[in-house]
Amino acid sequence: MGPCGSVYDYAQMFADPQARQRGLVQSPSDPNWARCRTFAPRQIGQGVRSRAVAHRLGQHNAEISGRLGVSEAEIKRLRAQRVV
Numbered sequence: 001m002g003p004c005g006s007v008y009d010y011a012q013m014f015a016d017p018q019a020r021q022r023g024l025v026q027s028p029s030d031p032n033w034a035r036c037r038t039f040a041p042r043q044i045g046q047g048v049r050s051r052a053v054a055h056r057l058g059q060h061n062a063e064i065s066g067r068l069g070v071s072e073a074e075i076k077r078l079r080a081q082r083v084v
Helices: 010-015 017-021 061-067 072-080
Strands: none
Touching: 010 017, 061 072
16 A cells, blocks of 8 residues: 545645645745746655746747847747748
């Protein structure tokens, strides 16, 4: 027989006093995600926190396009046409 416990929905999980006390409920430092909370299912070490959030859609388009040889002028043209 393995360990067992309650099955929580999201609201219960984020409100759980033990999870909050152990620092498992975290908020990313990115201001665009201020209302977003994450849940660390286990603590890796003291003071370990989520440091980053997922990249925003299109955040690295210019960098990747540049590596593929697309000129800055072409990137601007594609942006103006709302392709990227």
